[in-house]
Amino acid sequence: MTVLGSPAPVPVAEVFDGPVSITPTGPYAGAVPVTSSPAWYDDLCSCLQVDLVHVLRLGGWDPLQALGSGWRLRAVPEDCEPVEFFHPAGDDLASSFGVYHPLTLRWHRPADDEEAHDQVAAALADGIVPIVSVDNYHLPFRPAYHDVHAGHLLMVTGYDPATRSYQVLDPMPPAYRGPLPRDVLARSRASANPDDGSDPFFAGSGPARRWLEVRLEGPQPEPTWDWLRTALRTNVESLRGAEGDGLPALAAYFDALPRAVAAEGAAPLLRTYRIGWPAQAEAGLHARFLAEAARRLGRHRLAEAGRAVELVSHSWTGVRISAAHGEENPEEAARQVVEHGRTLLRGYEAALYAVETALDRP
Structure with missing residues (x-):
């Protein structure tokens, strides 16, 4: 299926059929109405990235370009919220998603159930598709129903x-x-999402009726080679350590992990599992974007760079799985995480070199 507004298709899995109950209006005015909604899904992405793909596609954008053209690595904040959609950018999601696009991402926090419903209804009337925060425990279609928060x-x-x-x-x-x-x-939406031991990673912080508003504030940029080359140079500079983020921050995080585990036990390992997901997802999206850009622009070194970035994404798996199984022996798990972390950092450096090479040679 061809993505709306996209010069090339994004692979999707045909899971749903039938009409979507919303017509593009408001900030989506002028977009081609969506008459069916196949489900896009990627194993490396959380619900945050997957839902954004669908909303951007409804707006007539190529979501892979919007989410994959930028590549950032944020410093890990002290407060790592235990939810699937945790992101180190916090409320400033637009600094990591749609980096080179006129995109607004805004969290709303209604005070009560009535306000929560009214805000969603008003958003729908304006052509906005709200992305709402929930506790899986209360949803009959989730495997966690009445089992896991x-x-x-x-x-x-x-x-x-x-x-x-x-x-x-x-x-x-x-x-x-x-x-x-x-x-x-x-x-x-109003659940306390209690930390009752049912889920060690994503319980303990309530949805608080939050919902995310996604607004497209202008047309999507044309993905020319000049535009892409500027974006890729900026990505490399950011990953090399602009303003305390990037690879230096990640290396410092791994260096400090054994001391943190010695002081706190397994808690830092659980945080590592959570913080790795957005980084893994965004490397995977960037890899897919580079592969598609290579095909579209006829620049084979972009495909090689995409493969190097894909290896970064998969290298996060060793870090996250080692961290996930660390409660029985936290010190040994920390040692394994640091070992995998060194491999990951080498992968980042190789990927940055591949991207830089692709900037000057076809």
Whole structure:
């Protein structure tokens, strides 16, 4: 299937069929109406990246260009929220997503259930697809239903006041698109998401009825070689350590991890598992973007660079899995994480060299 507004298709998995209950208006005015919604999914991405792909596609953009052309690595904040959609950029998501695009990403925090519903309904009326924060425990279509508490995101695509039910879209496996009673979604959005031991990674922080507003403030840039070359040079400079972020910050994090584990036990390892997911996802998206740009522009060294970036993405797996299984022997797990971390850092350096090489030679 061809992505709306995209010069080339983004691979999707045909999971859903039938019409989407929303027509592009407001900030999406002029976009081609979406008549079906195949589910895009990538194993390396969290619900945050997957949902953004769908919303950007609805807006007529090539989501792979928007999410994959920029490549950032943020310093890890002290407060690492235990939710699937944690991102080290915090509320400033636009500094990591749509870096070279006129894109606004804004979190809203309604005070109560009524305000939460009213804001979502108003957004839908304006052509916005709200991405809402939920606790999987209360959602009948999630495997965690009445079993595991975990902070998650899904999209609301419509609301029917006659039946008091929303239409929702959740592309994360097992994937669901269909109705959800208003009171069920409200319960999930207002949940305390208690840390009851059911999920060591994504429980302990309530959704607080948050929802993410995505606005396209202008046309998507044309992905010319001049535009891309400037973007890639900026990416390399950022990853090399602009303003305390980038590889120096990551290297310092791995250096400090054994001391943190000695002082706190397994808690820093659980944080490492969470912070690795956005970094892994964004490297994977950048790799896919480079491969597609190589095909479109006829520059084979971009494909080689994409492969090097893909190896970075997969190198995060060793870091995250070693951290995930560290509760029994935290010190040994920390040693393994640091070892995998050194491999990861070498992979980043190799990827940056490959990208720099691709800038000057076809």
